[in-house]
Structures are given as structure tokens and as C-alpha cells.
Amino acid sequence: MxxxxxxxxxxxxxxxxxxxxxxxxxxxxxxxxxxxxxxxxxxxxxxxxxxxxxxxxxxxxxxxxxxxxxxxxxxxxxxKAPVRSGGRRPSRTVPVTAGPALDAKAMKVLRYLRIVAKAGDVCPPYATIGRITGIGTAEQARYAERKLRTAGKLTSELVDVAHGLRVVTFDDGLSTRRPTRKTAE
Missing domain, CATH: 3.30.110 (Translation Initiation Factor IF3)
Known part of the structure; x- marks a missing residue:
């Protein structure tokens, strides 16, 4: 990965x-x-x-x-990978997996959005997600998020159509902060 x-x-x-x-x-x-x-x-x-x-x-x-x-x-x-007692690194790191249908780009988006949600922040626009995760354009980020929705890893609720603001909720109940009117301006 x-x-x-x-x-x-x-x-x-x-x-x-x-x-x-x-x-x-x-x-x-x-x-x-x-x-x-x-x-x-x-x-x-x-x-x-x-x-x-x-x-x-x-x-x-x-x-x-x-x-x-x-x-x-x-x-x-x-x-870095965690160090075991005795100073040795684990021989194999098991990545977060979400099923065979999710590729590396979708997993990057999933990890990034979970970090945003745990920080209590508003879900960023697709262009920002694409740029920060390094997967590319807004369209590529939107596609990766759609794959995550299809796999049941998250849901996305559009709360401000004019500004494209949305709330992302994960399958474990964690969600990004709901944008306020001030956020949209």
C-alpha cells in the first residue's frame, strides 16, 4: 500500500x-x-x-x-513502524484494510477523513482532500469517497449545496463537524 x-x-x-x-x-x-x-x-x-x-x-x-x-x-x-522489545522492527506491518474493492487512493482518503473527524474539524472540499492526500484532483477524491460509500465505510450528507459542504459519518459513528454558517462564508 x-x-x-x-x-x-x-x-x-x-x-x-x-x-x-x-x-x-x-x-x-x-x-x-x-x-x-x-x-x-x-x-x-x-x-x-x-x-x-x-x-x-x-x-x-x-x-x-x-x-x-x-x-x-x-x-x-x-x-515509522513500531519497534518491538529488543530493538527489532516487526517483520510485517499489517495495513488498515477495508475489503478488496478499495484501492490505495480510497484508503488514503479514508485515513485522512478519519484524522479530520477525530480532530473535530469540518470535512474539507474534494480539491483539498485530493491535494493533501496526494491522490490528485477533486474528481479523483470524489471518486475515492464514492468507493468508500459503496463499500459501506462512510456516508456523506450534503448540508450546504451552495458551498458544497458536507458531513461525513463513518461506519463506527465517528463524523466530521457540521459546518456552521460562518464556516461557509
């Missing part, structure tokens, strides 16, 4: 909240990547930077800095 790639935002410069990074570390599967900060440099005294250093020391994540053409740096962490 291909690894998922997530970015907290597309702003010129940002540092993700420590709670978001901690939740991602708990929810991510080995190989998933999170761009947790972007800018000219990473603030050394930020709580997020301290959390990332702690997770690096515990060997839960790997770290990489990538310089972008505009001069900014993307700070990424990649989730």
Missing part, C-alpha cells in the same frame, strides 16, 4: 499545532508523511518542534527538510 502524504495547510508559512501533530502520530500508519511546518526556518522554541524532537528521539518518526523553489522549507515527518 502506498504511503499517504498530508500537509497541514497551503499557507506561505505555518507551524501545525502540537495537538494536531500528536493526533497524526497516533493515527498515521508506517510510511505516512506529514508536512508539519513551512517557512524560512522552524521556530526552535515552538511546542511543535519540541514534540517532533521527542518523537525523533523515541524513533516513532523520521524527519526531512525539503527546500522549495520559492525559498521556503517544508519540514516533514514520516511515521
Amino acid at each position: 502506498a504511503a499517504a502524504h498530508y500537509q497541514a495547510t497551503d499557507l506561505a508559512s505555518f507551524v501545525a499545532a502540537p495537538g494536531l501533530v500528536a493526533r497524526w502520530i497516533r493515527e498515521a500508519v508506517p510510511g505516512d508523511v506529514l508536512v508539519y511546518a513551512r517557512g524560512e526556518h522552524l521556530p526552535p522554541k515552538s511546542a511543535t518542534a519540541a514534540l517532533v524532537r521527542k518523537m525523533l528521539a523515541a524513533h516513532k518518526v523520521g524527519h526531512r527538510q525539503r527546500r522549495q523553489p520559492d525559498g521556503r522549507t517544508d519540514y516533514e515527518i514520516r511515521r
Whole structure:
């Protein structure tokens, strides 16, 4: 299964909240990547930077800095496989599976939407889902979500037709936050 790639935002410069990074570390599967900060440099005294250093020391994540053409740096962490006692990594990592009809793109969308729901956020537009998960366009994200609905993994309720806002509810009852009028504006 291909690894998922997530970015907290597309702003010129940002540092993700420590709670978001901690939740991602708990929810991510080995190989998933999170761009947790972007800018000219990473603030050394930020709580997020301290959390990332702690997770690096515990060997839960790997770290990489990538310089972008505009001069900014993307700070990424990649989730590592858990370490068994004795320092050995498991010989086989069992990925989250949802049946034979779901491909890697649908699974990326499923994992990302569950992270959004657990964070208590509003379901993002399809274009954002496609960009953040790395699967491509809004149409590809919409198709992946349709596969998840067909497989019974989630339902999607359109709550604001004008803005395309929806609430996604998973088969275990977890759901994204219902958008407010202010969210739509």
C-alpha cells in the first residue's frame, strides 16, 4: 500500500499545532508523511518542534527538510513502524484494510477523513482532500469517497449545496463537524 502524504495547510508559512501533530502520530500508519511546518526556518522554541524532537528521539518518526523553489522549507515527518522489545522492527506491518474493492487512493482518503473527524474539524472540499492526500484532483477524491460509500465505510450528507459542504459519518459513528454558517462564508 502506498504511503499517504498530508500537509497541514497551503499557507506561505505555518507551524501545525502540537495537538494536531500528536493526533497524526497516533493515527498515521508506517510510511505516512506529514508536512508539519513551512517557512524560512522552524521556530526552535515552538511546542511543535519540541514534540517532533521527542518523537525523533523515541524513533516513532523520521524527519526531512525539503527546500522549495520559492525559498521556503517544508519540514516533514514520516511515521515509522513500531519497534518491538529488543530493538527489532516487526517483520510485517499489517495495513488498515477495508475489503478488496478499495484501492490505495480510497484508503488514503479514508485515513485522512478519519484524522479530520477525530480532530473535530469540518470535512474539507474534494480539491483539498485530493491535494493533501496526494491522490490528485477533486474528481479523483470524489471518486475515492464514492468507493468508500459503496463499500459501506462512510456516508456523506450534503448540508450546504451552495458551498458544497458536507458531513461525513463513518461506519463506527465517528463524523466530521457540521459546518456552521460562518464556516461557509
